[in-house]
Amino acid sequence: MQRMRHIVSLLETPAAILGVDGRVLSANKALADFFGLPKGCVDDRPIADYVPTKHVTVPLTATEAAPQIIILQGHSGRIAASVKPMADIDGAQVFLCQRQVETDWVDPRLQFFLEHLDQGVWEYDTIRGSFEVSETWRQMRGLAPDAPLNSQLDVWLEDIHPEDRGTLKEVFGNQTRGETDAISVQYRHRDAEGNWVWIWCRGQVMEHDKDGKPLRIVGSDIDITDIKNSEDTFNDVNNKLQLAVGVSGMGTFDFDSRTALVHWDDRMMEIYGVTDGQNIRDDNLWETYLHPDDREEVVRYATECQSKGVDFLRDYRIVRPDGSVRTVRSIARYIKLPHNHSRMVGVNIDVTEDYMKAQLLEAARSDLEYESKHDALTGLANRRLLDETVDYYLGTGHQNTRFGVLHLDLDHFKQINDTMGHAAGDAVLVHVARGLRKVFENGELICRVGGDEFLVFFSEAPSHSELARIAENVLQIAREPFEFEGQLCVFGISIGIAVSQGLPIKRSELFVQADVALYAAKDAGRHGYQFYSQKIGRRSQQRLTQRQDLIDGIAQGQITCFFQPQFDARTLALSGAEALVRWDCPNRGILAPADFMPAAEDAGLTSKIDAAVFEKVCALQDEWDSGGVAFPTISVNLSKQRLSERAFREILLKRLSGHHKLSFELLESAFLDQVDGEALRNIQSIRDLGMGIELDDFGSGRSSIVALQNIKPDKIKIDRSLTFPIVDRPAQLLILQALSKVARLEGAQIVVEGVETERHLATIKNVDCDQLQGYALGYPMSQHDFAALLKTQAVPALSKL
DSSP states (O other), X not given: OHHHHHHHHHOSSSEEEEOTTSBEEEEOHHHHHHHTSOGGGTTTSBGGGGOTTOOOOSSOOOOSSSOEEEEEEETTEEEEEEEEEOOOSSSSOOEEEEEOOOGGGSOHHHXXXXXXXXXXXXXXXXXXXXXXXXXXXXXXXXXXXXXXXXXXXXXXXXXXXXXXXXXXXXXXXXXXXXXOSEXXXXXXXXXXXXXXXXXXXXXXXXXXXXXXXXXXXXXXXXXXXXXXXXXXXXXXXXXXXXXXXXXXTOEEEEEETTTTEEEEOXXXXXXXXXOSOOOEEEGGGGGGGBOHHHHHHHHHHHHHHHHHTOOEEEEEEEEOTTSOEEEEEEEEEEEEETTTEEEEEEEEXXXXXXXXXXXHHHHHHHHHHHHHTBOTTTOOBOHHHHHHHHHHHHHHXXXXXXXXXXXXXXXXXXXXXXXXXXXXXXXXXXXXXXXXXXXXXXXXXXXXXXXXXXXXXXXXXXXXXXXXXXXXXXXXXXXXXXXXXXXEOOOEEEEEEEEEESSOOOHHHHHHHHHHHHHHHHHTXXXXXXXXXXXXXXXXXXXXXXXXXXXXXXXXXXXXXXXXXXXXXXXXXXXXXXXXXXXXXXXXXXXXXXHHHHHXXXXXXXXXXXXXXXXXXXXXXXXXXXXXXXXXXXXXXXOHHHHTOTTHHHHHHHHOOTTOOEEEEESSGGGGXXXXXXXXXXXXXXXXXXXXXXXXXXXXXXXXXXHHHHHOOSEEEEOHHHHGGGGTOXXXXXXXXXXXXXXXXXXXXXXXXXXXXXXXXXXXXXXXXXEEESTTTOOOBOHHHHHHHHHHOOOOOOOOO
């Protein structure tokens, strides 16, 4: 019985050992204090004396699985107690009566002990040095029932964690020396498998000798490994949680359903703008802070979570006492407790800034999405939006669907950019876009798909007659005068129209047809419109075939040249020649520039053709020089595209030798009003190599005085359109004389083109010039005929009217 008394004394909650008849065999101090009696006054009395309802089943028959619950009346109130059988330690059937504690309010280690009583009991005899243990004690350490025990302290300490050995040696030493009777210590013990097991050990000296030295010590061990691990995890999580709460600025709350009160921490009150300092609040007060537009839904959701016993997670707006509106994210965990009791524990986070950032990000995303599908200059749809829209309608259309496309291109737009600058060109594009919006007001998709190209897509195209009327309205945009910084911008619009009836149809097919019709409109004279037809399609196919043939012809060396001689204006001696490009086509014979250069310009092949002519002339000069044939300077055309190539200087350095005599005619010379840096460097390289620079088409309107001043060419060529009328319009002579004087002021020599007859030649004698070129003096001739002319140096026989 002494051992049972010791076990009860180890319990920290009110407890007693009862006999089968319900009599108190031994009560601990906690129970005596609860009854307000000295400890010895409780023993040997029926437990029923302390039960106000007087219903205690005797003899006691409670089991471990179904303990008996009784109510005990003390001087400070009532407590519930459980009665369940206790291990038969001294051969007598006894029961443990102890306070019934709600598990959510009890220390987890004590609760584990109270529910399971998995105690390992031990007894140590200090005289004999014997150490006796229970089966549970062995099980805690993974020892077999017959495994030997280490009763010597120093040997036993070898299985104790090194960090705990010093403490245990001191604690047990104090007890065995009689310095203390009771001990309570926690330590780690290595079990049979080598794992560390946490033990909570409590011991009591039960007998002393006459000198007060301990003779017998009884104790109990409890395996608290899981509890320790849980504590470590809990402490780690709790520390991290406290840090996170502090850093994040979260406010915490705890709602108790039994009291209908909620605890708000200081940060919670700060979020809601509450300054009264009252952390304990009526839960209904929370509703008054909810935004009126959110209140009904949030309250309904909170009630539903409470009734269903589920967690709460919701963002909502609150209105603080100062009238400011904030957005709060509330997260709460539902905790179910005994007796229909529950709590909601959670946090509130002020996410107003996050919502504002999200709104800004959404607005930015929306702007980016818009910008990715619209042209930055005009605000019209771009190619991406066009493709998405067309794909959508093609995917949702049916057999009777009638799609339509208008492909627009601005005529003479390049001249506006070249002569007036890109700002003027941009202004024209914006002007056209504005006009298109006025013409198309029925939801048609208007797109800018290129530099000066626009496209209109009809998901339901009107009739041909209506499309023709619409096209006329579009043409009217270009007919209305438009000025930029006081200068009139003159341009036209060419339109290709394609209509598709029914499915299936490929997106590219409809666009190609509109593009083909656009080229037909340009071929027809520009500033007009054309509907796609099979005839136009065949013509386009021929153009594509010619383009491919031209590409192949350049690669196969079919580009050659003819030479038109130039003669001294005073002596009519041969003084130069212009190399004129020709295409020696196997299927069509020798073709003049008018037959293939438009296709070459569309295909971007002018630079390759320039290179072919340049190489042909250099090769002929090599041949003439080797054969001892004297030859004059030969002028070759140089397009803007080739003049702006970075590699052009290296090409000249690699190819030209001392015997070469070349002069480069700058075509499209209007662009030289605003020549780019690369072109200027290449012009200087030509001069550095001793080659000449000529300005073609001077005076025709395609060249300017500014270009003359910027480039300072070695020669200018007066265009034949100014020379040819001179025989019938005497005043034209004054124009030629004036142009000559301007050129002389800049130090340039003068070549007069278009000398077609003897009358032209006679009149030109009144113009200050250096060279003459025209049919009256010599037609373009093949390289063989020109080589023969070089050898004879014959003076030309003049043609008659």
